[in-house]
Structures are given as C-alpha cells and as structure tokens.
Amino acid sequence: MKARVTVTLKNGVLDPQGKAIQGALKSLGFAGVDDVRQGKLIELELSGHDRVQAEADLKDMCEKLLANTVIENYRIELI
Amino acid sequence: MKSAVLVFPGINRERDLARAFHEVSGVAPHMVWHTETELPDVDVVAIPGGFSYGDYLRCGAIAARSPIIEAVRRHADRGGYVLGICNGFQIVTEIGLLPGALMRNASLKFVCKEVRLRVDNASTAFTSAYAPGQVIRCPIAHGEGNYFADAETLARLEGEGRVAFRYCDEAGETTDAANPNGSIHSIAGILNERGNVLGMMPHPENLIEALQGGIDGRGLFESLARVA
Numbered sequence: 227m228k229a230r231v232t233v234t235l236k237n238g239v240l241d242p243q244g245k246a247i248q249g250a251l252k253s254l255g256f257a258g259v260d261d262v263r264q265g266k267l268i269e270l271e272l273s274g275h276d277r278v279q280a281e282a283d284l285k286d287m288c289e290k291l292l293a294n295t296v297i298e299n300y301r302i303e304l305i
Numbered sequence: 306m307k308s309a310v311l312v313f314p315g316i317n318r319e320r321d322l323a324r325a326f327h328e329v330s331g332v333a334p335h336m337v338w339h340t341e342t343e344l345p346d347v348d349v350v351a352i353p354g355g356f357s358y359g360d361y362l363r364c365g366a367i368a369a370r371s372p373i374i375e376a377v378r379r380h381a382d383r384g385g386y387v388l389g390i391c392n393g394f395q396i397v398t399e400i401g402l403l404p405g406a407l408m409r410n411a412s413l414k415f416v417c418k419e420v421r422l423r424v425d426n427a428s429t430a431f432t433s434a435y436a437p438g439q440v441i442r443c444p445i446a447h448g449e450g451n452y453f454a455d456a457e458t459l460a461r462l463e464g465e466g467r468v469a470f471r472y473c474d475e476a477g478e479t480t481d482a483a484n485p486n487g488s489i490h491s492i493a494g495i496l497n498e499r500g501n502v503l504g505m506m507p508h509p510e511n512l513i514e515a516l517q518g519g520i521d522g523r524g525l526f527e528s529l530a531r532v533a
Contacts, residue, residue, distance in 0.1 A: 238455075240408070240453075294406055
C-alpha cells in the first residue's frame with residue numbers, strides 16, 4: 227500500500243521560499259500569480275493492508291516526525 | 306561545573322563548545338554520542354551547532370528523535386541546565402523543550418558574520434555575568450535562524466521576560482537592518498518557563514578568548530559556572 231503525505235506551512239507563517247519562487251515566476255513573465263507557498267511531498271510504501279490502521283499510523287508519524295505542527299499542516303492520502 | 310556536549314552526525318561546532326566549557330570551568334566536558342541512552346552526572350548539557358543529519362526533513366528534526374534525547378528531557382525535567390546553540394537551538398525546539406520554530410532566513414541566504422546582541426534578561430542562570438541591556442558582539446552562522454512563534458506564545462515569552470538575547474545595532478536598538486534573519490521581535494535567544502533551558506542562534510563559544518578577537522561570549526559560560 228502506498229501513502230502520500232503533503233506537508234505545507236500554516237497560514238500566517240511567512241514562506242520566503244514561496245515568495246522567491248513567486249518573484250522568479252513574475253520575472254519569467256507569468257502574470258497573475260497572486261501567491262506561492264512551497265511544501266513537501268513524502269511518499270511511503272507500507273507493508274500492511276488495513277487502511278484504518280495505516281491512517282492512524284500515518285497520523286502518528288506526522289505528529290511525531292514528518293511535520294512540525296508549530297508551523298506546518300499535513301495531509302494524508304492512501305493510494 | 307560538570308558539563309556534557311552532545312555529538313550527532315553532521316554536527317561541527319562541538320569542539321568549540323567543549324573548549325569554551327573547558328576554558329571557563331577548568332574541566333573538560335564529556336562528549337556524548339547520540340546513540341547513548343544515559344547522560345553522565347553533569348550540571349549542564351550543551352547541544353552544539355552544525356548540520357545534524359544534513360538538515361534532512363527539517364533542521365534538527367532527526368537529531369531530536371535520537372536515543373540520547375529522552376535522557377536530555379529527564380535532565381531538563383529535574384532542573385538540569387540545557388544550552389542549545391544554533392543547530393542545538395533548532396534541536397531543542399524540535400524536542401519541544403522550547404516553544405516556536407526556526408525557519409529559513411528571510412533573505413534566503415546563509416548568513417555568516419558578527420552581529421550585536423542585547424542582553425534583555427540578565428537575571429538568568431545563563432546571563433547573570435552580563436549587565437541588563439548590555440550590548441555584546443557575537444558571531445552567527447546559519448541559514449535557518451528565523452525565529453517564529455504564534456502570537457500567544459510570543460506574548461508569553463515577552464510577558465515572562467523569557468527573551469534572553471535580541472539582535473540589535475551598536476546602540477542597542479532592535480532595527481530591521483540589525484536583524485540578520487527576520488526573527489520575530491528580533492529574537493536571538495529564549496528561555497523555557499523554568500529558566501533552565503536556553504536556546505540561541507548566535508555562537509558565544511566562538512568569542513571567549515583574545516585569539517578569537519574578543520571575549521564577549523565568555524559571560525554566558527561564566528554565568529553558568531556561578532550556578533553549576
């Protein structure tokens with residue numbers, strides 16, 4: 227079973243990398259990009275087949291390591 | 306003062322920090338490898354700067370889950386002193402011993418230079434050798450030292466006098482120009498509620514003897530030697 231965890235900065239947390247990307251897009255001539263936020267994508271290969279258990283485990287992994295919940299949100303997807 | 310310096314893969318300031326403790330206390334610190342699960346009998350545990358685990362995932366995130374960390378937590382819970390410098394500050398926030406987080410510098414650049422710090426609280430175990438409001442020189446070297454905390458946490462830190470050091474200019478003013486990384490409220494170092502854990506981005510251990518160009522950082526270690 228594959229899982230995908232997306233980690234993004236919380237609203238209100240300044241994202242200087244996103245701002246730099248936005249600036250670069252603008253300088254390339256892409257108009258109308260109002261905001262850019264950069265995040266992380268983590269793909270996991272899980273050995274179990276119990277989706278409910280997997281979701282609970284992934285939530286635990288996010289809270290304990292994959293995200294810093296002081297500044298980041300996370301989203302879990304099982305694929 | 307009995308001290309221990311923690312060593313993780315990718316850390317590179319452990320010798321500087323050990324030398325500062327040795328110089329000031331006359332006793333060489335224990336160097337403790339991250340896979341240990343117990344600390345020697347010490348008063349101070351110091352976590353040095355560097356790039357533990359190559360800053361993978363987030364700065365300090367992997368080091369903060371090392372076997373030795375539970376012992377550090379117990380040491381802090383007992384009231385033992387913990388000093389986290391640079392990567393050590395990032396690790397201490399990742400452990401949760403200090404609130405907030407260190408983010409990418411607002412400039413997106415690694416900053417390696419000397420700055421001025423204002424001692425905002427000189428009544429702590431880490432700062433008593435300084436005068437209140439004293440402006441000191443201190444080197445910095447980091448890419449992710451942009452301190453962030455939510456409004457509620459920030460209000461508590463300020464209200465409880467837990468901001469130990471702030472970036473400032475030569476006159477002691479906290480201006481945007483004197484803030485090297487975009488830290489909120491120009492925060493360079495903070496304390497926990499109990500006052501036994503200090504985290505700071507600048508490197509006082511690199512300004513403790515004339516050979517290094519000054520001794521402004523020495524006061525921090527002398528302060529600790531007074532209480533430990």
